[in-house]
Amino acid sequence: xxxxxxxxxxxxxxxxxxxxxxxxxxxxxxxxxxxxxxxxxxxxxxxxxxxxxxxxxxxxxxxxxxxxxxxxxxxxxxxxxxxxxxxxxxxxxxxxxxxxxxxxxxxxxxxxxxxxxxxxxxxxxxxxxxxxxxxxxxxxxxxxxxxxxxxxxxxxxxxxxxxxxxxxxxxxxxxxxxxxxxxxxxxxxxxxxxxxxxxxxxxxxxxxxxxxxxxxxxxxxxxxxxxxxxxxxxxxxxxxxxxxxxxxxxxxxxxxxxxxxxx
Amino acid sequence: xxxxxxxxxxxxxxxxxxxxxxxxxxxxxxxxxxxxxxxxxxxxxxxxxxxxxxxxxxxxxxxxxxxxxxxxxxxxxxxxxxxxxxxxxxxxxxxxxxxxxxxxxxxxxxxxxxxxxxxxxxxxxxxxxxxxxxxxxxxxxxxxxxxxxxxxxxxxxxxxxxxxxxxxxxxxxxxxxxxxxxxxxxxxxxxxxxxxxxxxxxxxxxxxxxxxxxxxxxxxxxxxxxxxxxxxxxxxxxxxxxxxxxxxxxxxxxxxxxxxxxxxxxxxxxx
Numbered sequence: 246x247x248x249x250x251x252x253x254x255x256x257x258x259x260x261x262x263x264x265x266x267x268x269x270x271x272x273x274x275x276x277x278x279x280x281x282x283x284x285x286x287x288x289x290x291x292x293x294x295x296x297x298x299x300x301x302x303x304x305x306x307x308x309x310x311x312x313x314x315x316x317x318x319x320x321x322x323x324x325x326x327x328x329x330x331x332x333x334x335x336x337x338x339x340x341x342x343x344x345x346x347x348x349x350x351x352x353x354x355x356x357x358x359x360x361x362x363x364x365x366x367x368x369x370x371x372x373x374x375x376x377x378x379x380x381x382x383x384x385x386x387x388x389x390x391x392x393x394x395x396x397x398x399x400x401x402x403x404x405x406x407x408x409x410x411x412x413x414x415x416x417x418x419x420x421x422x423x424x425x426x427x428x429x430x431x432x433x434x435x436x437x438x439x440x441x442x443x444x445x446x447x448x449x450x451x452x453x454x455x456x457x458x459x460x461x462x463x464x465x466x467x468x469x470x471x472x473x474x475x476x477x478x479x480x481x482x483x484x485x486x487x488x489x490x491x492x493x494x495x496x497x498x499x500x501x502x503x504x505x506x507x508x
Numbered sequence: 509x510x511x512x513x514x515x516x517x518x519x520x521x522x523x524x525x526x527x528x529x530x531x532x533x534x535x536x537x538x539x540x541x542x543x544x545x546x547x548x549x550x551x552x553x554x555x556x557x558x559x560x561x562x563x564x565x566x567x568x569x570x571x572x573x574x575x576x577x578x579x580x581x582x583x584x585x586x587x588x589x590x591x592x593x594x595x596x597x598x599x600x601x602x603x604x605x606x607x608x609x610x611x612x613x614x615x616x617x618x619x620x621x622x623x624x625x626x627x628x629x630x631x632x633x634x635x636x637x638x639x640x641x642x643x644x645x646x647x648x649x650x651x652x653x654x655x656x657x658x659x660x661x662x663x664x665x666x667x668x669x670x671x672x673x674x675x676x677x678x679x680x681x682x683x684x685x686x687x688x689x690x691x692x693x694x695x696x697x698x699x700x701x702x703x704x705x706x707x708x709x710x711x712x713x714x715x716x717x718x719x720x721x722x723x724x725x726x727x728x729x730x731x732x733x734x735x736x737x738x739x740x741x742x743x744x745x746x747x748x749x750x751x752x753x754x755x756x757x758x759x760x761x762x763x764x765x766x767x768x769x770x771x772x773x774x775x776x777x778x779x
Contacts, residue, residue, distance in 0.1 A: 271639075276646055276654075278658065303574065306549050306550075308547055309545060309550070311670060324673045324677070353552075355552070355558055356568075356576050356578070357574065
């Protein structure tokens with residue numbers, strides 16, 4: 246009798262260990278798959294979308310934004326699309342966002358993954374405050390940079406004159422023509438993609454990238470001395486002591502020492 | 509004809525419910541119908557009443573998402589609804605994968621796969637509860653609703669409403685798994701959503717009752733039942749089916765020729 250009890254205990258422990266093993270294996274494969282799928286971040290979300298990580302955990306994948314879009318711009322990622330499954334995105338070269346003033350896709354979101362506040366100014370929906378992405382121009386393939394007159398993107402831009410402006414400069418090659426090149430301004434561009442949709446080159450020479458991908462960051466240590474507002478950041482600044490001492494040697498010595506003290 | 513109705517009435521009703529829900533969702537997307545919009549993860553009825561998958565909301569909670577009032581209310585409505593009519597009524601009356609796995613188990617019976625000597629069921633039906641726990645752990649670690657991310661149920665419903673892509677592969681895989689690997693494998697062993705609704709269904713009022721006096725122990729009910737362990741009392745005792753794992757699919761009721769099984773409301777007072 247006692248022996249049987251002992252083997253019961255052994256079996257129980259073995260079963261538990263086996264369960265833990267299988268769960269660990271399953272959890273590992275599961276997490277690895279999710280990690281891979283999450284990594285495809287070169288995609289454009291509907292207006293008002295939270296930051297990508299928060300968006301992925303908040304979106305419940307109901308597709309109400311897709312149904313609300315009158316232009317069939319938005320799609321839900323299907324298996325095989327190589328995008329986080331079931332989440333909404335758009336491809337501006339195919340169908341751009343036409344920037345409806347009432348932004349029908351945002352208020353229908355039940356989960357808050359599309360945040361009304363982030364596309365509102367003073368309590369009113371304002372599609373111009375959307376930040377879906379940022380247009381980037383490839384100066385090598387954009388024919389305006391070759392000196393050919395084309396302002397397709399400029400004309401297509403719904404915030405024409407603010408998000409895209411045309412800059413003139415002399416075309417030295419011909420000596421009598423002007424370059425009229427499109428310049429995108431990140432402060433105004435919403436990333437709607439109408440420019441990418443309108444671009445006349447075989448593959449769009451102006452295209453929308455997620456803002457995190459397209460934009461650099463100067464960092465806090467640069468201050469625009471000519472900008473009164475930016476200057477204000479200096480008001481509470483404290484002196485920072487650097488860890489390396491400034492060399493007491495004469496600069497001439499350093500120049501004459503070969504490259505020795507550089508290495 | 510009367511016999512056909514008598515033997516398949518619930519099955520026909522279930523298929524009608526399952527398919528019309530999909531049609532309503534599809535119409536909501538394709539033709540702007542307002543009856544039901546969204547999909548099984550979250551939807552709006554008549555542009556008013558929110559409904560959302562409580563298990564998906566639970567995963568989002570584990571993932572650290574801020575849950576909106578709409579989703580909370582929707583999850584509460586769905587939870588209450590399924591608590592009343594039987595948690596896994598979702599599985600047999602709503603979920604479209606049920607049609608796939610029912611077809612697989614029908615094919616198993618036609619091909620007499622279970623009669624082949626040496627076949628056994630090597631897996632426990634409790635796997636689903638472990639997958640349920642695991643899904644919450646993975647959600648917490650990865651920061652997103654883990655099962656929602658791979659769920660063939662959501663994949664297929666979304667696919668039928670918004671465009672399928674490779675979603676059909678999920679259907680094929682589940683059919684083959686149920687047909688060849690494990691009887692009632694997906695719905696009865698693996699699916700954590702079924703596990704979740706099993707837990708909710710413990711409180712359900714609508715129950716199948718067994719009347720032992722009429723029973724001839726033909727065991728037809730156990731053959732068709734996708735969760736045959738819940739019918740342990742058949743031919744032994746007059747008892748209601750109290751396990752939350754019962755899907756209230758009512759196949760047992762309609763295959764019974766002896767009127768030994770039927771729906772009734774659970775009495776609140778225990779005798």
